[in-house]
Structure formats: structure tokens, C-alpha cells
Amino acid sequence: LLAVPGVSFANAEVEALTKDPKNFATWGGNYAGTRYSTLDQINFKNAKHLQPVWTFSTGMLRGHEGGPLVINDVIYIHTGYPHKVYALDQATQSVIWEYVYAPDKGTDQSQVISVMCCDVVNRGLAYGDGKIFLAQGDATLVALDAKTGKIVWKVKNGDPKTGMTATNAPLVVKDKVLTGISGGEFGVRGFLAAYNIKDGSLVWKKYSMGPDDEVGLDPEHTMTWTDGKMAPVGKDSSLKTWQGDQWKIGGGTTWGWYSYDPDLNLVYYGSGNPSTWNPVQRPGDNKWSMTIWARDVDTGEAKWVYQMTPHDEWDYDGINEMMLIDQEMTAKDGSKHSKLLTHFDRNGFGYTLDRVTGELLVAEKFDKAVNWATHVDMKTGRPQVNPKYSTQHGGVDVDTKGICPSAMGAKNEPPVTYSPRTKLIYIPGNHTCMNYEPFEVEYTAGQPYVGATLNIFPARANVKTGEKESSNHMGSFTAWDPTTGTIAWQFDEPFSLWSGMVSTAGDIVIYGTLEGYLKVRDAKTGEELYRFKTPSGIIGNVSTWTYNGKQYIGVLSGIGGWAGVGMAAGLEGDTEGLGAVGAYKGLSSHTKLGGVFTVFTLP
Amino acid sequence: LLAVPGVSFANAEVEALTKDPKNFATWGGNYAGTRYSTLDQINFKNAKHLQPVWTFSTGMLRGHEGGPLVINDVIYIHTGYPHKVYALDQATQSVIWEYVYAPDKGTDQSQVISVMCCDVVNRGLAYGDGKIFLAQGDATLVALDAKTGKIVWKVKNGDPKTGMTATNAPLVVKDKVLTGISGGEFGVRGFLAAYNIKDGSLVWKKYSMGPDDEVGLDPEHTMTWTDGKMAPVGKDSSLKTWQGDQWKIGGGTTWGWYSYDPDLNLVYYGSGNPSTWNPVQRPGDNKWSMTIWARDVDTGEAKWVYQMTPHDEWDYDGINEMMLIDQEMTAKDGSKHSKLLTHFDRNGFGYTLDRVTGELLVAEKFDKAVNWATHVDMKTGRPQVNPKYSTQHGGVDVDTKGICPSAMGAKNEPPVTYSPRTKLIYIPGNHTCMNYEPFEVEYTAGQPYVGATLNIFPARANVKTGEKESSNHMGSFTAWDPTTGTIAWQFDEPFSLWSGMVSTAGDIVIYGTLEGYLKVRDAKTGEELYRFKTPSGIIGNVSTWTYNGKQYIGVLSGIGGWAGVGMAAGLEGDTEGLGAVGAYKGLSSHTKLGGVFTVFTLP
Numbered sequence A, B: 001l002l003a004v005p006g007v008s009f010a011n012a013e014v015e016a017l018t019k020d021p022k023n024f025a026t027w028g029g030n031y032a033g034t035r036y037s038t039l040d041q042i043n044f045k046n047a048k049h050l051q052p053v054w055t056f057s058t059g060m061l062r063g064h065e066g067g068p069l070v071i072n073d074v075i076y077i078h079t080g081y082p083h084k085v086y087a088l089d090q091a092t093q094s095v096i097w098e099y100v101y102a103p104d105k106g107t108d109q110s111q112v113i114s115v116m117c118c119d120v121v122n123r124g125l126a127y128g129d130g131k132i133f134l135a136q137g138d139a140t141l142v143a144l145d146a147k148t149g150k151i152v153w154k155v156k157n158g159d160p161k162t163g164m165t166a167t168n169a170p171l172v173v174k175d176k177v178l179t180g181i182s183g184g185e186f187g188v189r190g191f192l193a194a195y196n197i198k199d200g201s202l203v204w205k206k207y208s209m210g211p212d213d214e215v216g217l218d219p220e221h222t223m224t225w226t227d228g229k230m231a232p233v234g235k236d237s238s239l240k241t242w243q244g245d246q247w248k249i250g251g252g253t254t255w256g257w258y259s260y261d262p263d264l265n266l267v268y269y270g271s272g273n274p275s276t277w278n279p280v281q282r283p284g285d286n287k288w289s290m291t292i293w294a295r296d297v298d299t300g301e302a303k304w305v306y307q308m309t310p311h312d313e314w315d316y317d318g319i320n321e322m323m324l325i326d327q328e329m330t331a332k333d334g335s336k337h338s339k340l341l342t343h344f345d346r347n348g349f350g351y352t353l354d355r356v357t358g359e360l361l362v363a364e365k366f367d368k369a370v371n372w373a374t375h376v377d378m379k380t381g382r383p384q385v386n387p388k389y390s391t392q393h394g395g396v397d398v399d400t401k402g403i404c405p406s407a408m409g410a411k412n413e414p415p416v417t418y419s420p421r422t423k424l425i426y427i428p429g430n431h432t433c434m435n436y437e438p439f440e441v442e443y444t445a446g447q448p449y450v451g452a453t454l455n456i457f458p459a460r461a462n463v464k465t466g467e468k469e470s471s472n473h474m475g476s477f478t479a480w481d482p483t484t485g486t487i488a489w490q491f492d493e494p495f496s497l498w499s500g501m502v503s504t505a506g507d508i509v510i511y512g513t514l515e516g517y518l519k520v521r522d523a524k525t526g527e528e529l530y531r532f533k534t535p536s537g538i539i540g541n542v543s544t545w546t547y548n549g550k551q552y553i554g555v556l557s558g559i560g561g562w563a564g565v566g567m568a569a570g571l572e573g574d575t576e577g578l579g580a581v582g583a584y585k586g587l588s589s590h591t592k593l594g595g596v597f598t599v600f601t602l603p
């Protein structure tokens, strides 16, 4: 492993590691989160000859999200809570070290499990400064020595007793480790925190809602899209959109992905749904839930914000990854932009923003089944809600039916990928709709603060046209042009895609399916080139790297996550698992629990 | 699946199924237990091109013993206790049905687990009469409808509260299902039972020790090797070899494998160690523990018996499989024999008997590290014990050191294979020795009745010569000539082999290793042709079959069993797990828990 001379180089080191396609050194493959690899040994011509070359069971059964990191030949994999982390030697396919989670004194493991909303998953590790970082389910951030697996430091980032947990993959930027918090279904007020990479001391912590200073908003200088241009957010931009003290239990958690632009020194991420899911109970826009954030990494101050779903009524949690791509485009107003931010929101809209300024360039449906809003008004940046699918309009104890997408979103947490060769983004789509019945709920710390009963089911409408269909498919592999906001082409998948994709210079896209297939498609046509049934359903993200000059592909199997929570947690009622259980019943004839890492290559 | 017209055809049906190499219809591939397949698509020339084609996680973590049954294209796999059974569709690689164990009222699952000596394993299923049979850990025999997985009948074969459990693969013979019992470490008096295949009613039950009628001995007609020839056992042959009532808690359990010769109508199997492991406490030969049995299938009466290790002092549990092979041989006395029974005992001797008469033909060490006995006296059939390694001689509370093999045996439960093409038997060898300290123990029903503390370690002696070696290897792949009792050739393996082998007409031998490799060797030379690291350590048995005319190989991974009990049950002290934990500590850097079925074929 690397010996790093000083703190300030952690950033340079990680950047350098991500530039060598031998490694897969961050969750997104690089700071931009494009999950694109310049490797091309495995390509659209030979991918059909792929084969598994070794496998490794993690010894854990519940959902395995995230993907392996590969740093200078060492593979680091992880499991959900209660965590294990393994450093694996590719030469011997054996364990260099393992970290086995043990609860701190006073931490009740089963209590932690009870407040993890959507299976006890974890979205992966971060590397930097000779350490491996894990945001533990118990909301403790741990730094492990990358050579030995021994704990270097750990710090409490939240209290599970009040519903705080962690599932996110941290991100190392400069001398800091960034991590967020989960608990939107427990009234947790979300924040992003930056810890000192050397000793775990807190550098800054910025909330998604509340007073300007706590949120890191400068009324004069933090900008947002207003009437067709960027304008300062003004004073108390968050407080003004909440009734009384509701912002204190207002959600907007930060359990997703963090991207970084070294030139702009900005970190990008999304905040989650406002709490509770019953919209009637919390009037207002509930700012800055459901928001795209651009924060200065050194200070945490927000440079700009954009709220996608004001006053959420559907749990269209806005945490999906921000992918930073460099591509020339001309906006409808004729302005030119090249430093773009793209985001595929749970709410079904694919956004393109200027990541320097925060200007809104594109907001179009990437799944035409979406019906809760007719469109996004490009001037106000607000969605035009269809009252028929407004649960606020329906009101408490009324079951609003046929809303598309479901609360799971037209895409959930698995990250997209972008190929600069095809200039397309590949989206792991979730093609489901729902009935949603809000109910009155009272807040009790550490207890569910959900306030809605859901039924989730296949959309039965064409992804490309929105026209009615008889097919029960619940997933979509969608290729998207981010400059025009159009679907280039699309393929149905039987189950929701819940696996982070990778694209490569070999013009292939690789991802997993809930049934357990690793699939490779042609990046230009979408044609399926290869599939292999791994031991369990895949909710993990694919990585690719080289070892001894040969290209490999690796992925964690292990059904779970929200879509698989019925199987992972043994739930049976259709509306259990926040509505997921009914929709995914069919999965259990395809696959069973079990965390296994599978490595593929060409013969 | 087959529609079977009547009971009496179950036997013919199973025999027919085993004759078509498309199937793998019994634990041994056939009634003889040769685990030889006439398939040759995969052979010594092309085995290097093998690749996994699909995988299936069972969703269970602890040891996965036994192998898949393949009956007319349907694959049946199982897990240890608490059991799951899956019928898998090869076309879709998905689940046709699953059986999920639920404890009967009054059965305490954790109590059952606490009386399973050597991990909560199960050695596999049996098929017959349109049913799949499972001997459950709770000592209940269950018959499942092979088409639906629904329970057709079940019957209590023993009471876990008194330490009775089951791990064996039943055998369907004619209109009966044969099954045994585990619990030698709990003073259980072993028996073999035959149940009616239609309704589970008991047909006969014969004990390993006790009064002649309960044991199924005819003083005049049951024969045993005596002074160089077969002679009647005489009256009370068992009772006479026990002090008082000790036979009632005398062990001799029957947790291994059952073979059958349809022409002779005899079932063959071995009985286990006498209880307790403290030999000083139970004077006498302790008949008929440690015995090879030949019983009439219709009546249960013993035709002949042969006790391998009279008055066991080492836990050389005699249950290893009896493999029935047809090969011409001339015994040392010049007599000719061709219907042979071969057996590789825990005690380190490889036996060849005439399976018609029970005559002892060969008894030679298949691992020359073996030191507890110098040889087997071919006239008396008794081993010549070396007092230095006699724990009886050492006495209570004395640690007798350096005994070879260890209690685990020079071979444990994983079955051997025989190729009629090479005329060699391939043995999964366990190359370990031990220190053994007996202690006084009192019997309490349902409590351990072990009475010895063990330390197990690598033999550090050459398998072929017995000469001292520095190597710490604990396993051996050994090719054996059963007519001469000689090692043809042998290869060291890092860890004890705990996986049942298969040999084929392609002149290959296939097996798994504790580190998790599936390995293929050349049947003629032993050369390693292929290896693949499966998700977890392999203690399962390999099967081979065809589907749509193509040959496949399948095996369950899932570290556990006695060798892996430290990992499976989370034990840490060196002498825990009946002495196994210390010896196999190194395993945990190679592999972790997890039950996965992996299927291989050629591209």
C-alpha cells in the first residue's frame, strides 16, 4: 500500500489512484462518479467469453450493497451491519485481514437493526491516507489501517437510539472524510459531516434544514434557481418553509453518494425526503429536503442548492448520486455549458445542471410511466403536480392510487454510469407504481415516523412512451442523452435494477439483477452479450480493475436492500417493508440470501 | 418426475435411475456407492477448460455436507439443520419448490443444535417412489412429494432430548427407507431402521449392541471372521462384551452411509464408536460397535458382522461408507473373490472383504503415519495395538501423545470413489494425529458423554512411508489398490479432504477442498487438471449428470462439519469442537461460511 507523506496529499493520492484504471478506488471509480473505466481488454466483441474465476463468501446473509474497492492489487469488500470487512489477496484468493464489527459498549445491535429502514445494508468503503473508512450501521465512522485492518480511530456520527444509522459510502477529499446519516423514516434531521482524516475530529457539519448557519447557507451568496436564473436564497430560506419546530425532525437525510470536483473544490450530493411521509402534517416546501447541494469542501458552505421535489408527498427521497460529466451542450436559452451535473431522481426526472453555477438545464422524465407531475417548469424549476396523484390533495386516510413512480423511485440508490465514448448515461431503472395512504403519526425518538401505508406494483406502462402495457416487468435498462433529456434506447428487465453499473472503453455496460445475473450489454446498442447467475440476487455495484495486466470484473451478490427486504428480514405481508414485500414476492423463486463476491475475466 | 405404479418397484425405479448417467440418484451415484459415472464428455484432456455456469446460494451459513441429487433433470439440494430443501430447474436456474423446516411442537431447535456433535450438517437426500427423503437434525424422517415439496409423511426416529439427532443420507431400497441415528457422543445406542416408503410405518429396527433379537443376530447363522474363517457369532455375542447395562448407553451409532447389493439383498453399513470416549470406563470389546454390518433388507437380520476396532480407545468411529465393487482377486490363501466390499476406516486401515461371506481379505494402512496399531492380524482380524498409543493403557487423566490418526480418522465421512477403468479407489485422506486424555464421565441423558480431551494436529509424517516430515499438510489424495492393499500413488493436500469424490469414464477424479477449491485430477496419474475457488470451503460431495445431453458437475460449498466446526459454530479454544478447533485455525484466512451450489461444465 501507499505510504502517504502528509495529510494534504490524501486528495491527490486518491485522485491519482482513480486515474490508474488498475484501481477502483472510490465508490464511483473516480471523484466524478462516472463509474467509467478506460480498460478495454474485455469489450463488446469478447464479453461473451467471460467466466467467473474465483468467488468468496462473506459469511453474511443480508443485503450486500456497494462494490469492492481495488487499491494497488488489494481488494477490499464489506458486508452490511453487523459489518465485516475483508482485504483479499488476488494471488492466493485468501484473506489478508478481516475486520469484524463488535458493538461499542452501550450499543444494542438489535436496536440498531430495528432502526435501519431498508435492510441493514452498507454502500461501501472509502480509501485514503493508508486507511479504509467504513460508516457503520450504528452511525460510527471507523478508520481501519489498510495494511492490518486494525482500528486507527473511530467517531460517533449519530445516535441509533434516536433513529440515526449509516449506510453510506464515505468519500475522502483532501484531509477530510465525508459521511452522512440515515433515518428519514425516524425523523432524523439530515446532515453531511467532514472529519479530519488523521484523527477523526469533526471539521464541519451542515444540516439539510434549519437556521442558515447550521445549514451552511449564506443568504447573499448561496444561490438557487429562481425565475429562470440563479439568485441568492435569502435569509431563513429553510426555516420559512416549515411550520414551527418541525424542521428539527424534518428528515432530509444524506444516505446516498457524494461526488467531488477538485477544480471547483465542491462536493455534490442530494438530501432525502422530509419526515413524515404524511405530507398533510408538514405544510410548506420543507426546504432543503429533496435538494441537490454544492458545498465548499473546506468550509461546508453551500455554493448553490436546487430543490427538486418541494413539499414531497411520495417519499421521492432525493439522495441519488450526482454524476459530474464534462460535455459541451447548449441550453434551450442558447447558453453554452460543459461542466455538467446529472442526476436521476427517485421522482422520475433526469436532471442536468451546470455544476459551476447550479443553473437548471434539463429536467425530463427518464421513465414515461411517471405521472405524479406533468413536467418541470423550467422557469420556476418546480414540478407541475397532477392533483390526481397528490397524496396531500387526497388527504389523510385516503388511499391515492396508481401513482408513478412508487416511493422506491424510478431509480433508487444504485448509481448510473456515463461513457464519454457513447456520450450516454446508463440508468438502472425501477419501473413500479404505488398506492399511498398517509396517516397521522406522532414523533417519538427512535420510533418509526413514517405516516403512510404503501402498496407497490409493476408500472404496466411503456418506459419509452408511457402507454399502457400488459407486461409485469419492474425494471429498465435505459440509455439517456443528458444534453437533450431523451431516452436513446431502453430494454425491459423483469425486476427493478438495484445494482450500480460500470461502463468501459470496451463499449460495454456491466450490472447485476435482483435475480442474481451479472449482465453485460453493448454500450452502443444495449444488446445483451453475457449473463451469469451469481449465487444470490445482486444489489451490489460492479467494479473493474486490472491485476498483473489482466482486466477483471467483480461484484457482490446478496439479495436485500429495500427491494429485497422481505427476503432479507423475513417479512411476509404485502405492505410490510414499507410496501416492498408484495411487489418482490416473485424474487424468492429466483434466488436466496447469501453474500458472495464473484470475480470474472476472460479465459 | 416418474409415476411409480407400486411399492415394490421403488427399488427397481431407483436402480434404473442410477443406471442412467443422466441422473445422480443416490448419495453414492448407485447402490454400490462407487460414485463412478460412465460420462466422459468432461475428461482428462479437456477438464482444464471447465467453468462454472451457474450458482445458487442456499441462504444458510453452516456446514453443507452431502451432494445434490439429480433425478430426471430436476436438481435437489439441501442444507444442514434447520433444513431447507430446494428443487431446482436447470432451464431457468430457479426454484421449483422449497421445503423450509419448522420444528414440531415440543422440539426446541436450539436444544437440537446443542446435541449435534460435529456441526449441524446433513449428508443429503434420498429419492424413491416419487418422494424425497430427509433425515432431519431433530431425528425425524420426512417424506416430501418430489413434485411439490409438500410433506407426505413424517416419523420420529429418535428423541433429541436424549441426544438423538440425524445427519445421514437415507437410502431407499425396495419398499423401504433406511435411516440411522447420531449421538455417539451422548450415549445414544445406535440402530438402523427401515420405514415403509408409503406411510412411514416402522418395518424393522436393529441395534448395534444388546440382546441378540434387538441386534438382529442369529447366534447360529450370523457369521463373523474367526480364526481365519467365518463362524457363527454365538449367543449373546454383544452382551458378553459389555459390563452390566453399559450397552444401553453404548453408542455404535449409524450416522454414515448405507450401501446395497440387490443380488444379495443385503444392506451394508458401519457402526460407530462405543460411548464414552473414555475406554477405561467400559471394559470389553464393546460389540458390535465399530463393526461392518451386512443385513438382509427384508428382515434386518445380520448375515455377517466384522468388528474392526474392538474396545475403541480413540474414537475411530466405524461408520465410513462400504463401497461394493466387482473385481477379481486372489486372497493370500489362494481363494478367489470378486464381489468385494471395501472400506477405509477412521482407524487408518483399508479393508477388503468378500461381501457375500464377510471373509476378511485385505487390511492395510492407507496412511503410513498410522501408529496406534502395527497391523491387523489376518487370522483373528484384530488390530495389534501399540501400547504406547493405547489410551486405555495410559489410563484416565493421562494425556497419551502423538497418536496417529487423530480421532477424526485417517479418513472421515466423505465417501471415496472407484473407477473400474483404473481399478483404483480414490481416498479423501485426513492426515492428522492427536493427544488424547480420557477422563471419568457420568451419563446424563441429553448431555455430552464424551470423556476425553483432544488436541489434533498435522501428522508430519509421509503418507506413503510413515517417515518423519516437516510439512504441515493435513490432507491426502490417495489412490489405492483394493486387491493388494497398497497405495498406488498419492498427493499431499494442505487441509484434510472432507468432500466426497466422483470418478468418471473421462478418467478424472473430482472433489472439493476445505479452502473451497473444486479440483479435478487425472485418474491415472493424479495430476491436477483444474481448480476453481468456490465461495466457501467444500465439505459437500461432488455429483455429475447430464442435462440436454451435456455433462455437468455440481457441488455444495459451505465450510463446517467437524473440521470446520470452529468456524461454523464460532468456537475458539484449541480443544473445543472435540479437539478440531486448534487444528483448523488456519482455514479462516482461506474461506468463510456460506452455502452455495456451484455447477460446472465445458464451454
Ligand SMILES: O=C(O)c1cc(C(=O)O)c2c(n1)C(=O)C(=O)c1cc(C(=O)O)[nH]c1-2
Binding pocket: A065, A117, A118, A119, A121, A166, A167, A168, A181, A182, A183, A184, A185, A253, A254, A255, A272, A273, A317, A407, A408, A412, A413, A560, A561, A562, A563
Ligand atoms: O430516509 C432515509 O434515511 C433512508 C435511508 C435509507 C438507507 O440508509 O438505506 C434508505 C432510504 N431512506 C430510502 O428511502 C430508500 O429508498 C432506500 C433504499 C435503500 C436500499 O439500500 O435499498 N435504502 C434506503
Ligand SMILES: O=C(O)c1cc(C(=O)O)c2c(n1)C(=O)C(=O)c1cc(C(=O)O)[nH]c1-2
Binding pocket: B065, B117, B118, B121, B166, B167, B168, B181, B182, B183, B184, B185, B253, B254, B255, B272, B273, B317, B407, B408, B412, B413, B560, B561, B562, B563
Ligand atoms: O457418534 C456419532 O453419533 C457421531 C455423529 C456425527 C454426525 O452425526 O455428524 C459425527 C461423529 N459421530 C463423528 O465421530 C465424526 O467424526 C463426525 C464428523 C462429522 C462431520 O459431519 O464432519 N460428523 C461426525
